[in-house]
Amino acid sequence: MVTSPSTELVNATNDPKSMPSLATGINIQGLTKTFQLGRKSVQALSEVNLGTKKDSFLTLLGPSGCGKSTILRILAGLETPSTGNVVINGKSAAEVQKSHETGIAFQDSALLPWRTVAKNIRLPLEVAGITPPNGLIDDLIELVGLKGFENAKPAQLSGGMRQRVSIARCLAVQPTIMLLDEPFGALDDMTRQRMNVELLRIWGEKPATTLMVTHGISEAVFLSDVVAVMSARPGRIAEVVEIDLPRPRLPELTRAPEFHAYVDRISEILFGAHGTATDD
Amino acid sequence: MTDLAQSETELGESVSLDYETARGRERRSFIGTLAAMPPWVGSVLGIVIILIAWQVVAVTFFAVTKSVPQPGLVFVQLFKDLFTTDVYWNAIAKTGGAAAWGFLWGNLVAFFLAFLVLLAPWFEGLSTQLAVVCSCIPLTAIAPIVTLLAPAGSRNTSVILAALSVIFTTVIGTLLGLRAASETQLDVIRAYGGSRFTQLFKVRLIAALPSILAALKLAAPAAFLGAVLGEYFVLGVDQGIGILLLAAQATSASVKLWALALICAGVAGLAYFLIGRIGRLVAPWSSGDSRAGEGF
Numbered sequence: 001m002v003t004s005p006s007t008e009l010v011n012a013t014n015d016p017k018s019m020p021s022l023a024t025g026i027n028i029q030g031l032t033k034t035f036q037l038g039r040k041s042v043q044a045l046s047e048v049n050l051g052t053k054k055d056s057f058l059t060l061l062g063p064s065g066c067g068k069s070t071i072l073r074i075l076a077g078l079e080t081p082s083t084g085n086v087v088i089n090g091k092s093a094a095e096v097q098k099s100h101e102t103g104i105a106f107q108d109s110a111l112l113p114w115r116t117v118a119k120n121i122r123l124p125l126e127v128a129g130i131t132p133p134n135g136l137i138d139d140l141i142e143l144v145g146l147k148g149f150e151n152a153k154p155a156q157l158s159g160g161m162r163q164r165v166s167i168a169r170c171l172a173v174q175p176t177i178m179l180l181d182e183p184f185g186a187l188d189d190m191t192r193q194r195m196n197v198e199l200l201r202i203w204g205e206k207p208a209t210t211l212m213v214t215h216g217i218s219e220a221v222f223l224s225d226v227v228a229v230m231s232a233r234p235g236r237i238a239e240v241v242e243i244d245l246p247r248p249r250l251p252e253l254t255r256a257p258e259f260h261a262y263v264d265r266i267s268e269i270l271f272g273a274h275g276t277a278t279d280d
Numbered sequence: 281m282t283d284l285a286q287s288e289t290e291l292g293e294s295v296s297l298d299y300e301t302a303r304g305r306e307r308r309s310f311i312g313t314l315a316a317m318p319p320w321v322g323s324v325l326g327i328v329i330i331l332i333a334w335q336v337v338a339v340t341f342f343a344v345t346k347s348v349p350q351p352g353l354v355f356v357q358l359f360k361d362l363f364t365t366d367v368y369w370n371a372i373a374k375t376g377g378a379a380a381w382g383f384l385w386g387n388l389v390a391f392f393l394a395f396l397v398l399l400a401p402w403f404e405g406l407s408t409q410l411a412v413v414c415s416c417i418p419l420t421a422i423a424p425i426v427t428l429l430a431p432a433g434s435r436n437t438s439v440i441l442a443a444l445s446v447i448f449t450t451v452i453g454t455l456l457g458l459r460a461a462s463e464t465q466l467d468v469i470r471a472y473g474g475s476r477f478t479q480l481f482k483v484r485l486i487a488a489l490p491s492i493l494a495a496l497k498l499a500a501p502a503a504f505l506g507a508v509l510g511e512y513f514v515l516g517v518d519q520g521i522g523i524l525l526l527a528a529q530a531t532s533a534s535v536k537l538w539a540l541a542l543i544c545a546g547v548a549g550l551a552y553f554l555i556g557r558i559g560r561l562v563a564p565w566s567s568g569d570s571r572a573g574e575g576f
Binding site: 098169179 | 474
């Protein structure tokens with residue numbers, strides 16, 4: 001019999017207002033978002049409160065359409081909240097955007113097909129008007145394991161390699177905040193698991209306050225310090241689960257009983273105790 | 281079903297089966313030999329078939345009137361005139377010059393219309409509508425008006441007809457191209473603090489190139505044919521492909537007419553080919569080009 005994991009939160013909180021010490025990284029207070037679609041208005045987020053410590057890895061997990069990506073886009077400054085506010089590492093989303101400290105990666109690698117791997121990685125620096133320090137781009141290419149492909153065009157790379165480029169591009173600004181929107185969602189299962197191990201290695205070398213959005217439960221448990229489980233329509237945080245597993249985490253961990261206990265617990269929150277999906 | 285009927289169907293099926301497999305194999309092997317050949321064999325084969333059909337039509341249906349002359353005669357006339365006189369070369373230069381000016385002005389107008397949409401998206405309806413109008417108004421109705429407005433001896437009619445012929449394709453191609461960048465590519469720029477201008481110069485304009493160049497490729501032959509048509513109307517001008525066509529028609533010189541038709545096709549085809557090559561050089565990543573990156 002596996003003991004149930006601890007439910008006391010020490011690295012995160014769903015009440016950042018009264019516990020600011022647990023919200024030094026991501027600090028989301030009273031966040032709501034309503035989209036206007038013609039005459040209809042759709043509430044994507046209702047009252048999201050969430051806080052994590054600086055340099056921790058937070059994953060948003062939930063059914064599709066629960067507003068996970070909306071939270072990420074608000075943190076990236078790509079959407080504005082209807083009410084509430086977000087603070088990351090003590091700065092507002094606009095400040096963070098202006099100070100070029102955010103690295104972002106999407107499910108679609110969104111590489112520019114006319115640029116080589118090296119030039120795609122340099123793109124955020126060009127946009128930010130920063131001259132990259134000598135060797136930074138080469139280091140990044142090596143870090144994501146693409147040495148020898150510096151001058152390849154995206155069309156010549158496989159899906160997994162393109163995603164590696166987009167991770168390297170995300171790291172180019174040496175971010176203190178990383179926003180990952182299902183970065184490996186379009187990859188096959190095997191590549192995805194390998195990429196997750198790599199991501200963890202990279203993140204271990206360059207820690208940053210990270211928010212990842214995903215559909216994969218075991219992926220979330222494997223990577224995160226904190227998993228925020230969301231429920232849909234309107235999106236809200238159902239429960240915050242801390243993953244108290246030792247780092248560095250290796251693939252063997254996915255066969256450990258503690259790991260499965262977390263996966264089971266999160267599945268229970270997502271699908272209900274009796275395994276029925278409650279997606280509405 | 282009776283036994284007899286059943287046996288008949290079976291027999292029929294087996295016969296048709298044999299028949300189809302045999303034919304199928306034969307067909308496959310024929311296609312197989314074709315597929316194994318280099319691609320230029322197909323184009324050469326096509327030209328040979330056209331020439332044979334042309335010859336057959338010329339000596340059967342038009343043996344008396346000679347309005348479709350034999351290809352041999354046409355080619356002899358064409359090469360003789362091309363290499364012994366400079367009439368055709370002059371005509372190509374004059375008409376080609378007018379076409380080039382029309383191509384330039386037409387595309388400038390088209391780019392202006394398309395880029396208005398960047399300033400304010402609601403211009404899109406207006407721009408497309410103007411482009412559609414340009415492609416819908418009958419050129420033969422515009423030409424006399426322009427000729428009346430222009431001084432005698434000017435080639436303005438040719439230039440304007442050439443310009444009108446290119447506006448539609450370039451506007452549509454450019455508008456499509458400006459939408460070619462994906463939302464995520466633009467989001468990446470914005471997330472790193474880039475403005476709408478950064479998005480435009482780093483992503484949207486470059487992403488638009490393949491589509492714009494494809495439109496220019498189609499517009500080039502259209503400009504030439506517009507310029508030729510314009511010469512049917514111009515006054516006080518005595519050089520140009522259109523003028524030669526009119527003269528050949530007036531004297532029922534069918535061999536000459538066909539030679540001129542071949543020249544028109546040749547110039548238009550060359551323009552298409554050249555701009556296509558430039559496009560491949562400028563935007564080698566453009567999709568659907570298996571030889572991307574090789575340049576010329």
